[in-house]
Amino acid sequence: MSEIRVRGIRPGSARIRSTTGAAAVALLNTALLTAALSACSGGHPSTAGAVAKEGGGHADGRPVTVTVTPHGTRAKPGEPVTVTAQDGTLTSVTVTDARGGHLAGGLSRDGRTWTSDRNAAPGTAYTVKAQTRTEEGTTGDADASFTTEAAGLVNKVDWRPGDATTVGVAQPISLVFDRPVHDKAAVERQLKVTTSNHTEGSWGWMKDWSGKDRVDWRPREYWRPGTRVTLDAQLNGTDSGTDGGWFVRDYHLRFTIGSQQIFKVDLDRKRLTVQRDGRAVRTVPVSGGTPGPETGSWRGTEVVMAKEGTIRMNSETVGLGKAYDQDVDYAMRLTWSGTYAHAAPWNAAYFGRANRSHGCIGMSDADARWLYENAHIGDPFEVTGAETKGTVAVNNGLGDWNVGWDDWRARSALR
Known part of the structure; x- marks a missing residue:
């Protein structure tokens, strides 16, 4: 895991980036020193402590510790990003990738843990920015970064029907996978079908005529004409299991049901x-x-x-x-x-x-x-x-x- 200690400071006083080894120790010591000095008008330790306390910090200067997982330059993909605060709480967390995409997530009730809704995708660099508050009310911020290991095998999807099409009342959504899907439950959890009239339906797995794994979504009965259908296949970062490989993109399609x-x-x-x-x-x-x-x-x-x-x-x-x-x-x-x-x-x-x-x-x-x-x-x-x-x-x-x-x-x- 990656740990970042945030001194009890006012926002903007210091920013600390996570790293490893001796460089991390040196950077952390420098950052903490900068934080302590920037929070007061003089260099005397007792003055720094007094000013920090007035701002809501600990009298003894105890920092907030922020832990981020995954961590490192070859982090394991396929797991949620978790940010945890000790000796304080998190007020906000943002996680972005190199392309500017965001991982949405939410805070726990006690404000000490933030967890992403999506898994970290393979071969992706992420930046984590967290804002914190000590138990006495002092605020601060911290940065961290990690990169997930690239996918050794990639699984791809061929789908029916086409996007932005109008189809007949018996048309199922059909996904055929390029590689085996052993963890079918993990894949199915990432497939969301939304309809304009709350159509009842279900996914069903089979071996396609080609011998590949396939999953279809069909309604209980033929579609109602005029129904608008959306599939969000949020598969990026999902592992399909042994010899199946990782999914490295999401799939999205919309179609409409024509006349009966x-x-x-x-x-x-x-x-x-x-x-x-x-x-x-x-x-x-x-x-x-x-x-x-x-x-x-x-x-x-x-x-x-x-x-x-x-x-x-x-x-x-x-x-x-x-x-x-x-x-x-x-x-x-x-x-x-x-x-x-x-x-x-x-x-x-x-x-x-x-x-x-x-x-x-x-x-x-x-x-x-x-x-x-x-x-x-x-x-x-x-x-x-x-x-x-x-x-x-x-x-x-x-x-x-x-x-x-x-x-x-x-x-x-x-x-």
């Missing part, structure tokens, strides 16, 4: 109905996946992840051999495993009649274009049908809605 638009896909009837604000606005014939464990369509709720336009689809990339290799138009991604809604004019004979695709939801060019132009990222596709091959997994795209609310909440690291 739901795509209901009935693969028994081979129909897709677009419901907007509870009213059917369009129904189109479709063809889903050919029944079977490899070619069947997934059932459950799939969320529009991206509108990719014209893409090249190759069956070898999804383990289906050489079944197809062609361009498709108006493609909207629904899962990581390769499920799309798209135009499929080569399958026109089966629209509304039979499921004969390799798992995607196919339709005519005209219908696919209309859906593509009217769909939003975050709109749900609710797929039902006896010929489907199973429920889409939670991590296969944004499949958060395919588990019940209680099961979802149980995925939180803070439950």
Whole structure:
């Protein structure tokens, strides 16, 4: 820890900076001497003591001791900054980094301890300024500085949706971490979701389709249209655990929920109905996946992840051999495993009649274009049908809605 003794003086009489070793002793002695002399009109010790006492100090000249942790030039990051006063109290404390950023914090009830709200970040130089008061009322100030050790490993975040976007009612907040997160509770504590209408929701952890750690926040039910959502991920200074590394920045995003638009896909009837604000606005014939464990369509709720336009689809990339290799138009991604809604004019004979695709939801060019132009990222596709091959997994795209609310909440690291 770093200790600074502050003589009973009036503000502005002396400033003491923390250091170490012999230099610290020399600086401290010089500073204390300066403090004693500047508090009186003459150099006689008894005069100095008398004047200090008149100003509210101790008759015996006992200083306030200020202790700062962390300390040193290679301090451990990931802990709050603590400033403690002995033989007096703290009246104010400011902690700033080299870029001028502030660590907010608060004083204890007895005024003897100040603790930062945030942890000290790795690879950061901090300056601490404290103002003190002795038990007799004499005031003084003190400075200290320390530098935290740089991060050996850094963890980064990829997130959905984008900042300042408008999304559909099924869009979760989804964070995928570049490195493993072993201390999930420590990370989740730093994630704060605020909504304009106090929406109930929860974080849920999973392994992403990529194999990386991922945490999503979803409401209990679909978002209410018009809801404004803010995520403050105050991760800078958080350790994600062994082999995971440190977070060295915060993340902030805001987005708005658009109209309630739901795509209901009935693969028994081979129909897709677009419901907007509870009213059917369009129904189109479709063809889903050919029944079977490899070619069947997934059932459950799939969320529009991206509108990719014209893409090249190759069956070898999804383990289906050489079944197809062609361009498709108006493609909207629904899962990581390769499920799309798209135009499929080569399958026109089966629209509304039979499921004969390799798992995607196919339709005519005209219908696919209309859906593509009217769909939003975050709109749900609710797929039902006896010929489907199973429920889409939670991590296969944004499949958060395919588990019940209680099961979802149980995925939180803070439950």
